[in-house]
Amino acid sequence: MVKITDDYLNNKKEFTDAGIKVPTYDIKKKNGATKWVHFGGGNLFRAFHAAIADRLLESGDLDAGIVVAETHDKDVVTDAYKKFNDRILRVITHEDGNFEKELFASVSDALYFDQSNPDGWKKLFKIFENPALQLATFSITEKGYNLWDSQGNLLPAIEDDIKNGPEAPKNNMASLTSLMFARFKAGKYPMALLSTDNFSQNGEKLEKSVLTIAKGWEKNGLVPSEFVDYLQDDKKVSFPLSMIDRITPNPSETVSDKLKADGFEDYQIFHTPGHTNIAAFTNTEEVHYLVVEDDFPNGRPALDKAGVILTNRDTVNDADEMKVTTCLNPLHTALAVNGSLLGFNSIAKEVSDPDMLNLIKQIGYVEGLPVVTDPKVINPKKFIDQLVNKRLPNPYSPDMPQRIAADTSQKLSVRYGVTIQHYIDDPKRDPKDLHFIPLVLATWCRYLMAIDDQGKPFEPSRDPMLSELQPKVADIKLGEKTDVHAHLKDILSNKKIFGYDLYEIGLGDVVEGYFASQISGVGAVRKTLEDTLSKYAKQI
Ligand SMILES: NC(=O)c1ccc[n+]([C@@H]2O[C@H](COP(=O)([O-])OP(=O)(O)OC[C@H]3O[C@@H](n4cnc5c(N)ncnc54)[C@H](O)[C@@H]3O)[C@@H](O)[C@H]2O)c1
Ligand SMILES: O=P(O)(O)OC[C@@H](O)[C@@H](O)[C@H](O)[C@H](O)CO
Numbered sequence: 028m029v030k031i032t033d034d035y036l037n038n039k040k041e042f043t044d045a046g047i048k049v050p051t052y053d054i055k056k057k058n059g060a061t062k063w064v065h066f067g068g069g070n071l072f073r074a075f076h077a078a079i080a081d082r083l084l085e086s087g088d089l090d091a092g093i094v095v096a097e098t099h100d101k102d103v104v105t106d107a108y109k110k111f112n113d114r115i116l117r118v119i120t121h122e123d124g125n126f127e128k129e130l131f132a133s134v135s136d137a138l139y140f141d142q143s144n145p146d147g148w149k150k151l152f153k154i155f156e157n158p159a160l161q162l163a164t165f166s167i168t169e170k171g172y173n174l175w176d177s178q179g180n181l182l183p184a185i186e187d188d189i190k191n192g193p194e195a196p197k198n199n200m201a202s203l204t205s206l207m208f209a210r211f212k213a214g215k216y217p218m219a220l221l222s223t224d225n226f227s228q229n230g231e232k233l234e235k236s237v238l239t240i241a242k243g244w245e246k247n248g249l250v251p252s253e254f255v256d257y258l259q260d261d262k263k264v265s266f267p268l269s270m271i272d273r274i275t276p277n278p279s280e281t282v283s284d285k286l287k288a289d290g291f292e293d294y295q296i297f298h299t300p301g302h303t304n305i306a307a308f309t310n311t312e313e314v315h316y317l318v319v320e321d322d323f324p325n326g327r328p329a330l331d332k333a334g335v336i337l338t339n340r341d342t343v344n345d346a347d348e349m350k351v352t353t354c355l356n357p358l359h360t361a362l363a364v365n366g367s368l369l370g371f372n373s374i375a376k377e378v379s380d381p382d383m384l385n386l387i388k389q390i391g392y393v394e395g396l397p398v399v400t401d402p403k404v405i406n407p408k409k410f411i412d413q414l415v416n417k418r419l420p421n422p423y424s425p426d427m428p429q430r431i432a433a434d435t436s437q438k439l440s441v442r443y444g445v446t447i448q449h450y451i452d453d454p455k456r457d458p459k460d461l462h463f464i465p466l467v468l469a470t471w472c473r474y475l476m477a478i479d480d481q482g483k484p485f486e487p488s489r490d491p492m493l494s495e496l497q498p499k500v501a502d503i504k505l506g507e508k509t510d511v512h513a514h515l516k517d518i519l520s521n522k523k524i525f526g527y528d529l530y531e532i533g534l535g536d537v538v539e540g541y542f543a544s545q546i547s548g549v550g551a552v553r554k555t556l557e558d559t560l561s562k563y564a565k566q567i
Contacts, residue, residue, distance in 0.1 A: 028292040031111045031307045035130055045290040047116065047128040052084050054113075054132040059090030060159035061135070062328060064151070066199070067167035068095035068103055068137055069303060073115045074275045074311035076164060076223070080133035082333040089328050092135030096151055098199035099167065100301035101139040104147075107305040108137035111293060116308040118282050120423040126285055127313075140202060142195065155206040156213035161325045165222045165233065166271075167199065169437040170491055172224070172236050174200060177495065177523045181239075189243030193250060196240075204240040207264070211254050217263045217324035223271045223317070225351055226441045228344065230320070234266035267320035268340055270347035272355065274418060275311040277304035279425030302489060310425060314418055318346040318404060336404050345402035352445035353395035354411045358387040359431045360442050361467045362419075364474040366428025367485060368552050374426040378419045382556050385564055388415060389463045393565045398449035398456070429488050435471055436492035436524055443468065444526030451532060458532050462563040465534050466556070468525070469541035472515055473552060476500045480552040492524070506548040511539045 029041040035049035042049045063080065065072055076093065083089035095113075097103050113134040119127040138147030154160055165171070174185045181189070188201035193209075196202045203220075210216050220237070222229035241258055244250040258264050278296045286294040286308060293307035319330065321337040331337050336346075350356065362377050365386070371377040378384050391411045399407050418424070443464050450456045475496050479485045482505055487493060499518055503509050519535045520528040529535040544555040 028290050031114050031116055031130070031291075031293045035132070042130060045128070046126075047130055047291070049130045050081060050085065050132050052132070054084070054092050054135055057084055057089070057091050057135070060157055061091050061094050061154050062089065062159060062161045063091075063093045064096055064154060064160065064163045065093050066096050066098060066140075066163060066165045066203070067171065068097055068108065068134075069166060070277060070305065070309045070311075071166045071223075071271070071273065071275045073107075073309040074117055075271070075273050075315060075317070076166070077115050077131045077133050078117060079317075079330060079333040079335065080328075081131040083328050083330075084133055086329075086332060088332055092133050094151070094154060095134055095137040096140040096147075097137070098140050098202060099171065100299055100303045101141070101144070102297070102299035102301060103303050103305055104137050104139045106297045106299060107307070108134065111307045113137050114307075116286075116291070116293070118286070118308055118310045119313050120282065120310055120421065120425070121313055122417065122421040122423060124423055126282065126423070128286075128289075128291075142197070151206060152209050155210045158214060158216045158325075160210075160216070160218050161323060161327050162219040162221055163203075165220075166224055169224060169226055169434060171199060172222070172232050173437075174198070174236050174239055177492065177521065179523070185240070189240060190247065192244055192247065200236040201240050204237050204244075207237065207241075207258060208250055208254055211257045215257055215263060219265045219267055219323045219325070219327065221267050221269060221319065223269050225271070225356060226438070227347055227351055227445060228268060229347070230266035230268040237266075261322075262324055265322040265324050267322045268343040268347065269320065270316065270318040270343055270350055272317070272350050273311055273315035274424060274426055275309065276424060276426040277430055278306035278308060279310055281425055282308065282310045312418060312421065312424055314413065316346075316350070316405060318343050318402075338404060342402055342404055345400045346405055348445060349399050349402050349405065349407050349410065351441060352443075353399045354391055354407055355414055356438070357395060357442045357446070357464070357467075358391050358414065360435060360438060361387055361390055361463075361470075363428045363431035364435065364467065364470045365552070365556070367432050367487070368470065368474055368480045370479060370481065372427050372429065374428060374431075375420055375422045375424060377428060378415070382553070382560060384415065385560055386463060386466075386556060387419075388567050389560070389564050390467070391415070392567050394461055394464055395446050398446060398453065432474070432488040434490050435474075435488075436490050436496065439468065439471065439524055440526035447527065447532065447534070458534050459537065461534070462559060465537045466541050466559050468529070468534075469538045469545060470552065472500065472518060472538070472542050473545045476503055476546075478505065480550060482549045503546055505546055505551070509543075509546060511543045511546075515539055515542060
């Protein structure tokens, strides 16, 4: 059996016998100053960013590895990095059943960045004080950027951080701002802060969070106004937009079993107390896109040589809108909530169900595609074709509706709100022309009941708003007479969730109607879907 920590340079055969491709570089000899820090060393980073760095280390375009900083889950550092000498085994699960295995040694260090870990804390400050640093990338989930509660007030922990200043931050955005303050003090060195999380204008959101903290500190006399100027000076600090796409499921038992059978010893999967699912390996798909605004004030690695599309801000924004708000993620969320209610635990199986496939095609081709701006760098129609014909049906992709359903309350305004806005803005359209998007919004409300379509309880995926929202629908019983409006009005009018008060744009009643039908008895979620498809579905 080969271990991930074995010497891949001198004992390459051990790895190739297990079907694993290995690097030709020794990361210890790539000892230039750190150019690239990544926050959030979860599965997407391990499958995608680490691969980009690997290619550039191989080609000689990068002379130092990435330093991974975890601000949220310290067990990720111990269980997925340190235990394995920071190496990663990436498995691409091709649709013909080939599992392509490759070892990456492109992470030079991983650390828990929190005041409770003084070593990691000091190390990262040193890196940020070094002029060589060019970029920090982020994949920390949507909620990792958030500073506000559902009423738009700053969270108490953020208020504390703003009161306490750059010396003792606790929240990750405040800690990042503190790192930037250290960089400012060291010499006002430039760099890019690049969000690669899944939401529209991700760079703007990162900028807003950092600036909110910095301005709070300035107001309290804890930092000079020049620090805020530095963060707002395009030539010093940039917050590029990005669109990232690679379906990267949590590490799966099927892949783990296959690795074990192939002679790879580190096949175990860890479920950390902080709820990250991680392993020495990561499983992902072959298709991938990363489109990045080319705005790096301190230069950048040759990302283009590793397949990254570098372009202008508008093009990235269009590509991101195309993927996140129209052609992929809305379809994903539709599969997530329906799949959880209808008893699916595999996306590939779910899309083999003709109703489910038809539902996502209606959302993608019929409701979304006509209002999407063509980003030109990727053709939107071909993108949906590839998604529904190749990516989602891949029987070897271990993706699950339950993974995608996590944090749905944080995603709805992005995944559906932008399309709804196009229907509001266009005088020839009306949000009431939409049928399948409101059906999904109703299905999410039905999902909050945590009772599946067979009337059995299920455990919803983690979501920061569950405790606030579930009590609103908790007393509804399938098949019993219910005042739907009384139950849903607070949810459907919450602008933080949908981006709108759905009643104000004429969709509140439509969603209520679908929901009333979905709670009319056992099997009513499926029946409502079938009825809606037979009434409104267009031929594709
Ligand atoms: N997995 C995919 O298919 C995929 C594809 C494109 C984009 N993304 C984006 O990447 C993000 C991460 O996906 P993943 O597959 O790596 O997930 P993951 O669960 O494997 O890892 C999540 C990472 O985010 C960190 N994190 C979680 N909550 C946080 C918080 N509140 N503050 C700071 N850090 C936090 C975790 O510690 C971990 O490092 C997604 O939320 C999405 O925005 C994922
Ligand atoms: O990662 P999230 O939680 O924002 O969303 C779940 C999935 O929709 C997402 O991870 C997709 O797999 C990804 O956007 C594909 O590129």
